Amino acid sequence: MTRVLRLAAAQMGPTSRTEPRAVTLDRMIRLLEAAAADGAQLVVFPELAFTTFFPRWLLDDAELLASFETAMPNPGVQPLFDRARALGVGFYVGYAELTPAGQRFNSSITVGPDGAILGKYRKVHLPGSVEPRPGDRFQQLEKRYFEYGDLGFPAFRGPQAWQSPILGMLVCNDRRWPEAWRAYGLQGVELMLMGYNSAAYDPNGGNTEDAALRTFHSTLVAQANAYMNATWAVSVAKAGDEDGSALIGGSCIVDPNGVLVAQAKTLEDEVLVADCDLDACRQGKEKMFNFAAHRRPEHYRRLVDQVGAVLPA
């Protein structure tokens, strides 16, 4: 049996803080068209795809507000939605969400081939700090600009045209947290969609990791968590140098064995396409990772009963 969904990762090169929204949207539409021309049915864009990675800056209220979407879609993103529907292609995209009640989240949606929003996710694992680090040129202010996601990890079904896959979404740092993957694994996820902006190194010198090691980390967590949950995964970067702050690339598509099917070679706008047989998840879900047969939650209490580490005496 095969249930094949043709999938694209639409990696984006850097988006400067001063790049007009129309330019960014045009880049995204060109990536969408390239993926559709290669037969892709679902295109995955990065986290915060419509803007620069603005949490690196301490912004005034006007610039901060301009980075957020107050509805989805809205006039500033409508051309992408229109082009996608015309092509009959769906997409995942990450964006900064401002709710009518004034809450701000680092969110993503998955849009079906008919333009309907199929699922929504709000990032749970926010890195960074609330207060700016004194003296640092580049900040990581996600804990300041966003609330923690309040939707949990809600899996959802894709349309029949996609072979009715069970889909899950994560945003950036979430992909390093096995709890998040397992919450979806326990809903039978068959395809995990993820966008990210990950610094290539610590621009302030507080960390010894370089771009090669960080790209390895990013790829490793996609591979291993896909394997341990017997799911396809696609993990998509905004890459390259954004106003002096470097982001890793390494966007990838991973099969349910954790094997890399495709990986980006550049730090620019780049499309990867792969045929994903969703039934390739079945062997893992029925044997090695047959959760009903093998999990022992009575020994996992520590995962929910404590937040931080508690060391032995």
Added chain:
Amino acid sequence: MTRVLRLAAAQMGPTSRTEPRAVTLDRMIRLLEAAAADGAQLVVFPELAFTTFFPRWLLDDAELLASFETAMPNPGVQPLFDRARALGVGFYVGYAELTPAGQRFNSSITVGPDGAILGKYRKVHLPGSVEPRPGDRFQQLEKRYFEYGDLGFPAFRGPQAWQSPILGMLVCNDRRWPEAWRAYGLQGVELMLMGYNSAAYDPNGGNTEDAALRTFHSTLVAQANAYMNATWAVSVAKAGDEDGSALIGGSCIVDPNGVLVAQAKTLEDEVLVADCDLDACRQGKEKMFNFAAHRRPEHYRRLVDQVGAVLPA
């Protein structure tokens, strides 16, 4: 700051069902001596190191009983304990445990340089089946021969001579379960000790995975779970052909970045040695995987509230 523990992985080649215990023990002592000669302070042996991987056979009561240890140490393993103490070397070893009350577990212990047992673990994630699969030459009867481990995931401190590391133990299939790693991660584990016997392929033809893919899986989960918990890990195989059933090798030592420091090249008795700087765990524990700052257990309830997968409508 550096806190260096010199560690050895003592991979074992196949142990036939008919191999006398004394022969097996002599092999283990030779591995121990080789590791000690290379300066190792702690030597990690495989799962069920004193016997063949007997859960592949439906055994009569006498042969089953003979595969178990009724105390640790006992006369049948005492020479290993004696030689280790004489060399001032500690070790991890997996064995089949029969308790005075008649309970059977797939267990491991860590023995200090003075011969004292520092920690004990009983395998939680038992693969296989209770009933033999009709018509199959090779079984996987761990669920028949063992009870599920009842000790949880108890981290413990190693001695000052080892730089007082926080140690954790897993056995074989446990290493594929991120819940198990996280339970130790939440105790600040700095070095995870693991032995395994993993079939190189399905000898009965019910699975499409080959030896290369299974070795990749084994290495991948050690790397990613070490990274995601910012811990060193050593994962040690019993390898090669045991009476017609092939086991993967691939024993490895992994650093807290998930990077392979050493990996076995053979399917035979083979020693790997590496210097492990326990303070290399600190960057991960304090930044990316600062659990107190970044975990959100309110969204992890599904991990303990359900055992098997529950699919969306």
